[in-house]
Amino acid sequence: MEPDLIQTSHLPPNFNEDLNSTRLKRLKLTDSLRELQTVLRDKSTSRSDFIFHADRLIRLVVEEGLNQLPYQKCVVTTPTGYKYDGVRYEKGNCGVSIMRSGEAMEQGLRDCCRSIRIGKILIQSDEETHDARVVYAKLPPDIAKRKILLMYPIMSTGNTVEKAIMVLHEHKVIPSNIVLLNLFCTPLAASQLLAKFPDMTILTSEVHPIAPNHFGQKYFGTD
Template sequence: MDNPVGMDNKPIARTNFGSNFKIIPTNDQIKELQTVIRDRSTSRSDFVFNADRLIRLVVEEGLNSLPYGDMDIITPTGETYNGLKFLKGNCGVSIVRSGEAMEQGLRDCCRSIRIGKILIQSDEDTHEARVLYAKFPEDIADRKVLLMYPIMSTGNTVIKAIKVLKDHHVKESNIILLNLFCTPSAVSMVTKAFPLMIVHTTEVHPVAPNHFGQKYFGTD
């Protein structure tokens, strides 16, 4: 697994990130997608296209963290195949608004998955987060939750969202955060607060592309 990098492209120490923090191994394809997303000259159509590709990669990694069970099937040639199937009891939760950009990627992989939403507003000066709206499946306490939030700069919004999930009796170990970009301080704060939660991301960098939501939805 590749190490996070700083502004000088030198590795950032993984101190306190924990074993549940997982970075998708970087390759040329992922680096190109990250470059296009960060480039201020990228058109919105190219931005969305490349963002969707990167989101899909993170979603696929997140699905590997869900529980599977054995399943034997019969092939068209009459042979028995020893395979796997998703165990029931999974759902997605997007942190509005940028998290909604990841919903289609999840539905492309799990067509019938239920998706809840959390709307959190952060104060521009203090960065204090407060919940304005939350709607989940009624049985969310019994489900594995794929929490979707592409950009994690301070960690405050994600921490608030996780507290809301825990208030609804979701176990910390049942939460899987799907993220694209995060800063070292944000991931350190989140993983210290919730060490049992699994985090999937593509990059840890001191400067996060905070224009992501505005660019994706065309509100920049």
């Protein structure tokens, strides 16, 4: 079941400032994007349609996430011998998915970055208290030198992502090297994360008081 609307008395003191941060980025709202969001929130959506539309939305978020990574200028030669001024990714990017729902975003990232390395973090949360604990982490050994696309589709409280960032911190990753790829985020989660990690970037399709928490169960067929 989805949670009740977040009460304003529970919001952090700098709530409005956090949501206006340049580190919180939203996809440009279009009718096409709104349709994807609508289908994923509709309880009558079949699982096959849900996966199809979720994969489309994931691809949009991943593509925009790639724009947050550093590029460098380069010159290439075309088949006709013409010199073309272009850009390439700087080396040293990787993905990290927060299991299990974050794994739904892995294929979308691989479709765009064929050879990118992907680490995994498993965090279990108590359904009543929302307390989260780290169960498993498998990361590239040189992750501290990389720009990281952290994947987690639904954020209600931000507790799980906070735990994952602490795991990355233990591996010497600095928050400014983290871009969180997210589909749906509550204002509370965004504010909480940006208050604690103001240098990280959150990229999402929507900030709304109610998150579609059925996402992982519907996507993987465990509902």
